[in-house]
Amino acid sequence: MNFDFSSEDRMIQEQVRRFLSEQSPLSMHRSVMEGEALQATEVWRGLAELGLQGTAIPEAYGGVGAGYLPLCLVAQELGAVLAAVPFSSSIYLAAEAITCFGSTDQKERYLPKLASGEWIGTLALSEGPEAPTQTNLKVARSADTLSGKKLVVPHGLAADFAVVLVASAAGTDLVIAGLEGVERVAIEIVDPSIAAASLHFEQAQCEGLGNPGEGWAMLETLQHRAAVLYAFEQIGGAEQALNMAVAYAKERFAFGRPIGSFQALKHMMADMYVALKLAESNAYYAAWALQNDAPDLRLAAATARVSATQAFQLCARDNIQVHGGMGFTWAFDCHLFYRRSNYLALALGGLNEWENKLVDALPSAVA
Amino acid sequence: MDFSDTQTETEFRQTARVWIQDNAPAYLQAPLSGSGFGSTRTGDFDPIAEAKKWQKTKAEAGWACIQWPKEYGGRGATPIESVIWGQEEGVYGKLSGTFIIGQGMCAPTQVGTEEQKQRHIPKIVSGEVAWCQGYSEPGAGSDLAALQTKAIIDGDNFVINGQKIWTSGAQHSDYGILITRTDSEVAKHRGLTMFFLDMKSEGVDIRPIKQANGDSGFNEVFFDNVRIPDVQRLGDVGDGWKVALTTLMNERLAIGGSIATGFPEIQALVSELIIASGPANDNQAVRSKLADWYAKSAGLKNTGARAISALSKGEVPGPENSIGKLVAGGMMQDIAKFAVDLQGLGGLVTDPAIARSQAQIQAMLMRSPAVRIEGGTDQILRNIIAERVLGLPEDMRADKGIAFSQIPSSQNTGAR
Numbered sequence: 001m002n003f004d005f006s007s008e009d010r011m012i013q014e015q016v017r018r019f020l021s022e023q024s025p026l027s028m029h030r031s032v033m034e035g036e037a038l039q040a041t042e043v044w045r046g047l048a049e050l051g052l053q054g055t056a057i058p059e060a061y062g063g064v065g066a067g068y069l070p071l072c073l074v075a076q077e078l079g080a081v082l083a084a085v086p087f088s089s090s091i092y093l094a095a096e097a098i099t100c101f102g103s104t105d106q107k108e109r110y111l112p113k114l115a116s117g118e119w120i121g122t123l124a125l126s127e128g129p130e131a132p133t134q135t136n137l138k139v140a141r142s143a144d145t146l147s148g149k150k151l152v153v154p155h156g157l158a159a160d161f162a163v164v165l166v167a168s169a170a171g172t173d174l175v176i177a178g179l180e181g182v183e184r185v186a187i188e189i190v191d192p193s194i195a196a197a198s199l200h201f202e203q204a205q206c207e208g209l210g211n212p213g214e215g216w217a218m219l220e221t222l223q224h225r226a227a228v229l230y231a232f233e234q235i236g237g238a239e240q241a242l243n244m245a246v247a248y249a250k251e252r253f254a255f256g257r258p259i260g261s262f263q264a265l266k267h268m269m270a271d272m273y274v275a276l277k278l279a280e281s282n283a284y285y286a287a288w289a290l291q292n293d294a295p296d297l298r299l300a301a302a303t304a305r306v307s308a309t310q311a312f313q314l315c316a317r318d319n320i321q322v323h324g325g326m327g328f329t330w331a332f333d334c335h336l337f338y339r340r341s342n343y344l345a346l347a348l349g350g351l352n353e354w355e356n357k358l359v360d361a362l363p364s365a366v367a
Numbered sequence: 368m369d370f371s372d373t374q375t376e377t378e379f380r381q382t383a384r385v386w387i388q389d390n391a392p393a394y395l396q397a398p399l400s401g402s403g404f405g406s407t408r409t410g411d412f413d414p415i416a417e418a419k420k421w422q423k424t425k426a427e428a429g430w431a432c433i434q435w436p437k438e439y440g441g442r443g444a445t446p447i448e449s450v451i452w453g454q455e456e457g458v459y460g461k462l463s464g465t466f467i468i469g470q471g472m473c474a475p476t477q478v479g480t481e482e483q484k485q486r487h488i489p490k491i492v493s494g495e496v497a498w499c500q501g502y503s504e505p506g507a508g509s510d511l512a513a514l515q516t517k518a519i520i521d522g523d524n525f526v527i528n529g530q531k532i533w534t535s536g537a538q539h540s541d542y543g544i545l546i547t548r549t550d551s552e553v554a555k556h557r558g559l560t561m562f563f564l565d566m567k568s569e570g571v572d573i574r575p576i577k578q579a580n581g582d583s584g585f586n587e588v589f590f591d592n593v594r595i596p597d598v599q600r601l602g603d604v605g606d607g608w609k610v611a612l613t614t615l616m617n618e619r620l621a622i623g624g625s626i627a628t629g630f631p632e633i634q635a636l637v638s639e640l641i642i643a644s645g646p647a648n649d650n651q652a653v654r655s656k657l658a659d660w661y662a663k664s665a666g667l668k669n670t671g672a673r674a675i676s677a678l679s680k681g682e683v684p685g686p687e688n689s690i691g692k693l694v695a696g697g698m699m700q701d702i703a704k705f706a707v708d709l710q711g712l713g714g715l716v717t718d719p720a721i722a723r724s725q726a727q728i729q730a731m732l733m734r735s736p737a738v739r740i741e742g743g744t745d746q747i748l749r750n751i752i753a754e755r756v757l758g759l760p761e762d763m764r765a766d767k768g769i770a771f772s773q774i775p776s777s778q779n780t781g782a783r
């Protein structure tokens with residue numbers, strides 16, 4: 001037993017951290033958020049030069065084949081700087097879907113381009129304010145075309161193709177659709193750095209991914225796997241929000257003393273730390289389960305997801321509280337973390353959905 | 368990263384399992400499994416006698432305190448082997464409650480002389496002697512360094528006068544560690560000195576205190592001119608605070624790894640309980656709580672695992688391990704309240720013959736408030752995390768840099 005990442009994995013993490021601290025300042029996040037660009041292109045390119053998009057993609061398909069453990073640490077670093085790049089959609093979702101369910105031909109066509117960062121993929125799921133279910137999908141496939149509207153597609157403005165959940169004759173399918181020629185409209189969401197879009201498919205070309213009728217089951221598998229990687233982004237963001245709060249509390253004075261000496265704030269930050277620690281430890285275990293396809297992967301993933309969502313939401317929220325009025329300004333960065341924490345909390349389905357997934361995955365009680 | 372057993376670990380686990388199968392008191396398995404939190408049920412058998420018997424059996428075969436060096440009666444096992452042993456010992460581990468203070472905190476593994484270690488540790492290992500921890504006083508709990516029990520040197524002895532309180536297990540203990548004040552004219556942390564003493568010494572008066580849950584686990588201990596030989600001093604005169612911190616760190620480790628949270632109990636309850644909306648298991652509010660509690664208990668377990676890994680690499684466990692008791696204590700209390708609530712008025716029944724699961728939940732309800740106090744209150748643990756982990760500024764203090772004798776204190780120190 002050894003419950004820590006290897007020094008090789010940590011070296012990759014360190015390298016990513018150095019790169020991002022130089023190349024991905026929050027000012028860059030802001031310019032994407034304020035609509036000046038669809039993504040931080042230079043950051044995306046730099047990550048690709050380091051081979052990071054391909055971290056877990058097999059060497060046979062143009063990746064590095066280093067597995068999920070280093071990818072988790074990359075995710076943590078991207079989460080810490082709120083990197084405004086479509087990494088999560090393209091790698092944890094699109095590349096993962098094709099790796100898990102694609103034919104050899106599909107893997108050959110898509111994975112090398114995803115690994116090199118040349119193509120950006122995403123997952124198109126949501127169709128409106130209602131969470132998608134097996135029975136309420138309106139976007140439908142007939143043979144090689146699909147029609148209908150996907151409402152909130154993360155990174156939909158930048159993506160080259162989408163993996164789409166659709167209703168079909170067989171029930172639900174996953175399909176891959178190129179986005180050239182598909183009408184897309186920018187959608188404002190709580191975290192504008194995500195460059196979300198609505199995609200309007202009209203008899204758009206698509207190809208099936210995996211077996212017809214198994215769309216929903218594949219989606220569940222995909223979401224559990226991605227949940228581990230999202231959890232690492234969440235703990236990265238949570239830790240950074242906590243660091244901000246602590247730093248500010250040491251500098252800001254009120255009543256003749258640093259506000260960080262007030263117990264009400266100290267205890268608030270101690271609770272943020274506790275939530276973060278629990279989430280981090282659960283994420284570590286889930287990383288191992290993902291890498292090893294452990295039998296309890298679903299439980300581990302749901303557990304990591306629930307803890308990480310709780311931790312990031314708490315840290316982002318209370319970071320604003322520690323900052324007082326400053327925390328509620330556009331100019332201060334607190335709201336960027338608050339926005340991102342809410343995006344990541346919903347990106348794969350909300351907390352309640354994951355609580356249910358967790359309970360479903362629990363081994364039955366030993367009476 | 369690897370959460371599965373290595374080849375050696377698998378073999379170790381197998382050896383442990385076989386030995387336990389052949390030697391554990393199987394007749395106690397059922398009552399022990401029904402033990403409520405904070406109590407050890409042994410059916411028709413005497414709990415202390417059974418605990419001592421199991422401890423002795425383990426010690427003779429080299430399965431007691433396995434992480435300690437062989438020369439003191441341990442096994443020289445690695446931290447990870449201790450974890451595996453704990454998993455395999457399972458329910459029988461509950462028998463060790465009597466010894467936890469001696470084994471987890473007092474054994475002078477870190478601070479005694481070689482001769483003291485040779486003499487005392489093997490008997491702690493074998494369960495022949497039990498130890499207690501005399502730290503808290505009526506006027507000194509969270510603010511432990513405010514303690515007033517006096518030790519005055521007299522030839523080769525120190526003479527002790529004063530009072531300890533909340534001393535768990537003092538009435539069953541052979542020895543105790545005792546922190547005292549040897550100098551009131553220096554800052555409060557600097558005038559302290561640690562000893563260990565024979566609890567049967569003349570002038571020691573032990574009076575059990577009835578607790579809120581009806582048990583009497585802790586005691587008042589009075590010291591009236593009790594003489595402790597200087598050779599039983601642990602550490603230098605004036606170094607008592609440092610020694611106390613060492614034992615507190617051991618305490619956190621002892622508690623942190625295997626702390627009870629109440630999760631298995633609530634899971635078992637909702638899997639069989641029918642409530643107004645149908646099976647409790649299907650109720651959305653129940654599921655949501657269950658998920659939250661599972662995530663927390665898994666988080667503690669995995670955090671413990673990381674601490675063990677760090678320990679195996681020779682790192683010293685730090686103040687970040689304070690989160691264990693902080694999370695578990697509050698969680699256990701929440702779980703107990705929720706579980707009782709689900710059962711309606713019937714959930715208040717404390718008779719083990721009538722209540723579900725032998726009234727484990729009700730025992731938890733009544734014992735859990737203490738978890739949030741003993742060994743450092745929730746508030747003190749948050750202070751530790753804020754100051755020692757996050758580096759936030761210290762509280763404004765009214766006692767800093769002042770000689771102990773000049774510090775204001777509550778008028779009514781014997782607050783009971």
Ligand SMILES: Cc1cc2nc3c(=O)[nH]c(=O)nc-3n(C[C@H](O)[C@H](O)[C@H](O)COP(=O)(O)OP(=O)(O)OC[C@H]3O[C@@H](n4cnc5c(N)ncnc54)[C@H](O)[C@@H]3O)c2cc1C
Nearest residue numbers: 500501502503508509533534535737740741742743744746
């Ligand atoms: C079941 C049980 C077993 C115990 N066993 C032992 C034992 O074996 N040996 C032993 O020596 N002691 C033992 N104790 C004592 C225990 O360590 C103390 O009760 C504990 O440290 C709290 O001290 P106190 O009771 O004096 O409360 P106080 O220190 O008076 O605390 C009262 C309240 O004030 C709060 N408070 C105090 N200081 C601060 C601060 N700086 N910031 C914020 N809040 C603060 C506390 O959190 C608490 O809520 C035991 C206690 C219990 C309940």
